[in-house]
Amino acid sequence: MIQRFLMLLGLLASLLLGGTTGWATPQNDVSRLSQPFASGVWEQILDLYRNNRHEETLEQLRVLLNAPNLEPIMKRRAWLLAGKSALALNRPQEARVFFEEVNDPKLEDFDLWLYYRIKAHLVAGEHSRAIYLLQLLLDHPANSYYLTRIQQDLLEHFRTTAERRQLFPLLEYATLHPRMLFRNFQVYQQYVEASKLHGVEVPFEIHLLAWQYPKDEESAKQVNRILAKHKRRNVPGKAVLNRVHRLAGLKLNRYLMQHLPKLAKGRKFKVRRKLGEVYVQILLDKRYFSKLLKLQQQDVLAQLYGFSKPEQLYWVMQANHGLDRTLPARSAVYQLERANKKSWLLPNAYQRMALHYKQKGDRKKAGFWWRRLVQRFPEHNHAPEAYWKLAWYHYDQGGYKYAINSFKQGLKSGQLGLEGTARHLYWLGKTQLKLRHRKSARSNFRKLVKLYPNTYYGVRIRNEDPLLVPKSAKPRILKTAWHHSPPPPTAREEQLIRRCDFLLSVDEPELAMGKLRARLRRESTHALVWEASLLLHRYGQYHDLMRLAGNHYLVDLKRQSVQGQVWEFAFPRAYWDLIQEAAKKSGIDPYFALAIMREESLFDPRALSRSKAMGLMQLMPFTAKEEARRQKIRLGTREAVFDPRINTRLGTGYLGQLAKRFQDKLILTAGSYNAGPSNMKRWLKRWKGLSVDEFVETIPFLETRNYVKRVYRSFRIYKRIYQS
Structure with a gap:
């Protein structure tokens, strides 16, 4: 007790004296805290909350709220976190007092306060008030960020018959925009049961939505029986494809194999084709190779799913590979060549034949098919790997002159990408050293270090064989890299960053990232990417920071020297x-x-x-x-x-x-x-x-x-x- 009193006394002293430890923020950062003197204190409070020490969190927040001259933004942070702590302690009445401190719909973060008021009413068992506020939240422009939470809350707090009867008006209201709630199959079940209690028929559109998004095989069959009473031919092709993708995601392959042929009958050509692709892929994944060959012989692949002859030959080749029948597989590829020499399936077929022979240990025949691929389709996306396989085969066999020729052909193709080009340059240099062509090797290593310094191969040659790299070889600095001097954010971007700053400061990373991702999908400006990176780095949201870096920085960083803050975003010292x-x-x-x-x-x-x-x-x-x-x-x-x-x-x-x-x-x-x-x-x-x-x-x-x-x-x- 004495220790806790001393801790609170120290906290109050740090507030009054204006201590500044912890989250130091640069002056030009639009997402800086409104009260820098309280930043270190807030970090301590947030750590307590994250470690589930909610009683201590509440005590420290009360002290913070009694501090003089506390700015409105800090008050809102403190009220919200205090309410969340009270909820975690199962004290909803106390939580509601904090959440009702903010009741202005014009505030940019009002949707968050509204959601937590709903949560407090639900925990307190005040369902009528919660349902009224839920309707307001469903009408809010930011409702999409809360749909998953709302669905979970409905399932958790409306379990009895009386509660579901009470919930019916909200679910009936939600049918105006059915995709908001009824993509969750359990919420759909709640609505079906509540409709029965009120003697109301469930609209076909709601059944159709549940049919597209079942939760397991049992629910998939259940809604399929319901939909069978309606005319399934009225089901749009897009809905059919949604259902198939959902079932495939649930890995219900056996059910799909029975279900797909029925779904395909009477459909348009494009829908049948897509269903056929899923069906064939399931047969291959489940290793039903003989069944696939039988369907091809019975002409089912052509008549029901509309596959062309080249496509059928490609599937035949794959099935024969699966059955380890090399000669029929090879025969199918030659037939495919005769059917269409420019077929988009041929590069894939050549690659599969090469891999098949490689697995059997026949590298010479594998090389034949790799060579065929690069000769006939030099610009295909499989070509870079084919160039590499050919070159490495010669290198491994000691045919260094042939290997050098293959490495050069790969580089000349221009199809290798950053990492592939670096790999060819590295091994071209290494092969030239085998033949004592030291000058040519050093020239290639110089090019590797200058143009691709931070690929695996560029890093390796600089650290493991530095004497092979000329002293004049230095990574270039890309003048076109925008992150050396990022542009300032616009007013709208500043507003978004402030909003996300608030959400992160009250331990709402999912909401913050949801809003950031939504904006970045629409307009990923350099200024917004940079400010978002600063914000995520400061709050230790390293996973989201890495995803942001992967989309906007990493490709550039492979080609330039290690300097600047952007490297801390791409390679943070997390944990x-x-x-x-x-x-x-x-x-x-x-x-x-x-x-x-x-x-x-x-x-x-x-x-x-x-x-x-x-x-x-x-x-x-x-x-x-x-x-x-x-x-x-x-x-x-x-x-x-x-x-x-x-x-x-x-x-x-x-x-x-x-x-x-x-x-x-x-x-x-x-x-x-x-x-x-x-x-x-x-x-x-x-x-x-x-x-x-x-x-x-x-x-x-x-x-x-x-x-x-x-x-x-x-x-x-x-x-x-x-x-x-």
């Missing part, structure tokens, strides 16, 4: 205190752990992969349990693995174990983190004697091969930004 602490215990470089975290999750603490890898460091469940047992950390529930502190400790600890096993070699440690130490050990044994850069190109898993390149690049760039 740095946690990483430093964990890395020190594990005996690894903290920038290595940071690079792993960046490439694993883009700093998203809630990341969950298809293979069930979790959190910032993307830990598999078994790995997390084993590492927790080793470090004597009690996980309790699966949810604990998503906690940034626990996830960082476990992931960095596991990384430290791998580093010891592979003698602290970055490439090998990163590769084993991604593919597993047993795979890495097997590859090292199989390709013993290769140099590190050759080994990287030989890694058989494409994902792991690209992963180790990204980690190496990120690690070196982090060191250059923060330690040079």
Whole structure:
């Protein structure tokens, strides 16, 4: 009790004395806090709230609200956060007092206050008042940002028959704009039950919307039976495609296989074609190759789905590959050539034939098909990979002159992209060194460092073989890069940034990012991108910052020197205190752990992969349990693995174990983190004697091969930004 009193006394003293710690903001930043003297205090309060210490949050907010000369923006922040804390403590009446402090519809953030007043009424069981306010929110221009929350609230607070009877007027009102609520199947069910209670028939449009967006196979069948009573032929083709995409997203492939032929009957040609593409893809994914061949022989692919002869031949080739029938697959490709020498399917067919032979270990025949691809379709998007495969085949076989010729052909094509061009330049130089053409090699390395310095290959040659790079070779500074001197924001952009600043300061990142993304989709001006980056960086919203950087900065950064604040946006030191602490215990470089975290999750603490890898460091469940047992950390529930502190400790600890096993070699440690130490050990044994850069190109898993390149690049760039 004494400790809490002293803490509050210290807080009050810092307010009265005007302490300025924490969120320091530049004067020219449009999103600066209105009261700089309170910024450090607000950070402390926000940390308490985020750590679920709501009672202490309320106590400190009361002290803050009693401080003299508190500006209106800070009062609104304090009221809103106090209300949210009271709600978290299940004290809705107290929360409502705070939320009702702001009742001016003209305020730009009134929609947020309105939503939390609704929330307080719902928690208090005051459903009538909540329903009235919900209608106001549904009419608000910003309603789209709250629809998911509203749907969840309706399901949580209207469960009994009486409550659903009470909810009916709101749902009936929502039918005026059905896509707002009824794309959620459970809300649709609520409406159906409430309609029965009132003896009202559900409109066909509502059934149709639920038919397009079921939640599982059971609901898909249920609404299909309801719609069958109406005439399904009246269902628009767009609705049919929406349903199919939804079912495919739910991975209901078996149901789709039965459902698609029925949906296709009587449809227009374009709809049947799209349904057929989905159907064939499911057959291939589920490995029903024989069934696909049978359908082709029965002419179903042509009659029902409208596939042309070249398309059918392409599917036949894929099915025969799946059945490991090389000769029929090759025959289908030759028939496809005879049917149409310029068919858009041929490059894909050539690539698949090359990959098929490569998997069978026949690299010579694979090379035949790669060569066919680049000769006949040199501008196709598969051509860059074909040029590389041909060149690498010759290099691996010791045919360095042929390899040099292939590398040069690839560069001459102009189809390689940044990373592909850098790769060809790097290995062209390395191959020339094999033939002792040192001058030509240094010329290519100079070009690589000057034009593509921050690709994996540019970073590698500068760090691993600096003597091969001429001293005159320096990364160029792009004068056209707008982020060297970003333009000032417009008045509308300043208003948006202020709004997002407020939302982030009261722990509403989803709303803030929703508004930012909506504006950026319409008009992604340089000024807005820059101000949004400053804002996200200041509030530690690193995942969203990385997505913004990926869309607007990263391509430019591969071609210029490491300087300027933009590099901190693209390579932020996220969760740095946690990483430093964990890395020190594990005996690894903290920038290595940071690079792993960046490439694993883009700093998203809630990341969950298809293979069930979790959190910032993307830990598999078994790995997390084993590492927790080793470090004597009690996980309790699966949810604990998503906690940034626990996830960082476990992931960095596991990384430290791998580093010891592979003698602290970055490439090998990163590769084993991604593919597993047993795979890495097997590859090292199989390709013993290769140099590190050759080994990287030989890694058989494409994902792991690209992963180790990204980690190496990120690690070196982090060191250059923060330690040079």
